[in-house]
Amino acid sequence: MLTNILGALLLFPFIILVVLIIVAKKIGITKKKRIGWAIDWTTPFMVLTVLILIRAIWDVWLPILLIGVLCIIAIGFSIMERSREKEFRTSWVLRRTWRAYFLLLTVTYFLLFVIGITLQIIRYVN
Template sequence: MNFVHNITAIFIFAPFLAFIILLFLSRKKLKRGAIGFSADITTFLLFLSVPVSVEALWGVNISFAVSVTAILMAMILLVLEWKKTKEIEILKYVRKTWRLYFLLLAAGYVIIWLTGLALTVISF
């Protein structure tokens, strides 16, 4: 059980490690869709990783803010999609929204860790 806990902790603090591992494992079977599949799975980890990283660095819990922001983004994207097409393809809409979450959370993760690294270097 301790092994599973350690692996989970590593992937939460380093979700891009999971992205790279998934990419290499799924590349042979999925070929074209390997990056998308890896991004989809990594998005789950990023939803955990970004709030945990902020809490570890600054002691602020932003889990609720991340969840509310994701819901508001989904609602805004749904309205935009509805105005554009009038008939929404659910799977296509969910895929677009989920990939946007990946991009935004990945950018947030990188910014958080670069800021944390800079603060650590400055404190020395």
């Protein structure tokens, strides 16, 4: 039972996102910061979900790829911050990197979900 619940939470990280938004409301986080706070805490689950989906579809384990993508996003935001501002704001770069990573992982999650379902249908038909 517990394994099924944990599996569902890992495969559907948006359940975690919704629960965290509700928790943020209950603990009194302002409306403006609520979504960002929930996204910040959901991102690690999204990383695990994408890794699990990649493993399930193609039977490869690619954590280095996801870490590399995170580093490239951080480098891009660092370059933007350095060229735009006189003083480098590390917290701004880290926050933007983490949230952009969440968006990228969300798109990847949906693409992998569609690809996985499509491949299963093709295997079933053949």
